[in-house]
Amino acid sequence: MTAAQHVPDILSQEFAENPYPTYRALREDAPLAWHEPTQSYLISRYEDVARAFKDKESRLTTDNYAWQAEPVHGKTLLQMSGREHATRRALVAPAFRGNELREKVVPVIERNARELIDAFRHSGSVDLVGDFASHFPITVISDMFGLDRSGQEHISAWYRAFVAFIANLSGDPECAAAGERARAEFAAYMLPVIRSRRDHLGDDLLSALCTAEVDGVSMSDEDIKAFCSLLLTAGAETTDKAIAGLFANLLAHPGQLAFVRQDRGLVDRAFAETLRYSPPVHMIMRQAAADVPMSGGTIPAGATVTCLIGAANRDPARYEDPDRFDIFRNDLTATTAFSAAADHLAFALGRHFCVGALLAKAEVEIATNQLLDAMADIRPADGYDPAEQGVFTRGPKSLLVEFTPVADRQVPAG
Numbered sequence: 001m002t003a004a005q006h007v008p009d010i011l012s013q014e015f016a017e018n019p020y021p022t023y024r025a026l027r028e029d030a031p032l033a034w035h036e037p038t039q040s041y042l043i044s045r046y047e048d049v050a051r052a053f054k055d056k057e058s059r060l061t062t063d064n065y066a067w068q069a070e071p072v073h074g075k076t077l078l079q080m081s082g083r084e085h086a087t088r089r090a091l092v093a094p095a096f097r098g099n100e101l102r103e104k105v106v107p108v109i110e111r112n113a114r115e116l117i118d119a120f121r122h123s124g125s126v127d128l129v130g131d132f133a134s135h136f137p138i139t140v141i142s143d144m145f146g147l148d149r150s151g152q153e154h155i156s157a158w159y160r161a162f163v164a165f166i167a168n169l170s171g172d173p174e175c176a177a178a179g180e181r182a183r184a185e186f187a188a189y190m191l192p193v194i195r196s197r198r199d200h201l202g203d204d205l206l207s208a209l210c211t212a213e214v215d216g217v218s219m220s221d222e223d224i225k226a227f228c229s230l231l232l233t234a235g236a237e238t239t240d241k242a243i244a245g246l247f248a249n250l251l252a253h254p255g256q257l258a259f260v261r262q263d264r265g266l267v268d269r270a271f272a273e274t275l276r277y278s279p280p281v282h283m284i285m286r287q288a289a290a291d292v293p294m295s296g297g298t299i300p301a302g303a304t305v306t307c308l309i310g311a312a313n314r315d316p317a318r319y320e321d322p323d324r325f326d327i328f329r330n331d332l333t334a335t336t337a338f339s340a341a342a343d344h345l346a347f348a349l350g351r352h353f354c355v356g357a358l359l360a361k362a363e364v365e366i367a368t369n370q371l372l373d374a375m376a377d378i379r380p381a382d383g384y385d386p387a388e389q390g391v392f393t394r395g396p397k398s399l400l401v402e403f404t405p406v407a408d409r410q411v412p413a414g
């Protein structure tokens, strides 16, 4: 086991600026590292993190969400197991795949992308984070629930407070208090909406949850509120960072951007490689229910484990030249990248594999295509600084780009 003083600090400013040297050091020298401030064991090798997520012997539970997420969301899918988890997951899974996704959700995604792009398509410049990515997924999921647009700003503020609570590795009391305040405000907003929806059912996801039965019992208002709280948060924070990450990666590699622009069938590959190279979620925790052997030692029963997705996805034992962004790499399969057979770890694996992965894929694909159509010659603008922020979830702070507006280019000269 590695002594605490040798473990690079994942809470330092240096790590926040660039976590990858620390990830490398951990993978190479301390694959199982005790981290005193978070009271957890860090694991960083691909093989260990993948095994922790798959957890074939059910030795690593998601009980950590009882303290990490329940105080803001209430009890959710994330911390459930066995039959309870499977039945709850089955309630929402159909809305995020197959016909439901194609016929009901895709038009919502297309409309939301178009509306946001319309606001800047004639201007010739935009911050892809502030003006697009940070709004797009939350409007999509809010529309899926059939929520009124007037509550949008509040919903965005609440889900950001929830994410900050879940990512509060340093135990900042102000952040914890803000998360709990947001929980109370969200409940005060959402519970009357749920009660009223029960009386006026529609063809939306909230109505589906209102009428759903689990083992013959319908869900309480509190249960439904917790579900909404989780879906709004999990669906927005991540997809936002995925879209921004994809554009940051392509802008840094103009040759690959040109290939994607020319052959839109490559958008999936660009998204899959973005998930590997710059995952929106960098760490996920687990709780050991028994002693679990890992590279470098054994995680003792009762301990918390922090699975470093950002480190595992750059493990040279799994990916050739892992610090290279390459949409054509042949050690990442794009066709399975959005299913539980994925070979990157950005959506986790196993029973809690992201239930919204195909929704995220549809959102990223549609947004990328519409953005590329609107910005035929997209390029970094003055002040372009794609530096990433965030330790738990991570993505570019801003992406200032400029382009020649398409409509202007079509006006005949003279």
Ligand code: HEM
Pocket (backbone or CB within 6 Å): 062, 077, 078, 079, 089, 141, 230, 231, 232, 234, 235, 236, 238, 239, 242, 279, 280, 281, 284, 285, 345, 346, 347, 348, 349, 351, 352, 353, 354, 355, 356, 357, 359, 360
């Ligand atoms: C690129 C975008 C996304 C990424 C990187 C991502 C990442 C993840 C990860 C890492 C987990 C596993 C959590 C764990 O095992 O502890 C997860 C689970 C989950 N995600 Fe996503 N997610 C994305 C998009 C979405 C979307 C669009 C939704 C739906 C609106 C969603 C809803 C969920 C839910 C409900 C779970 C819990 C599943 C369960 O416990 O069975 N996610 N996601």
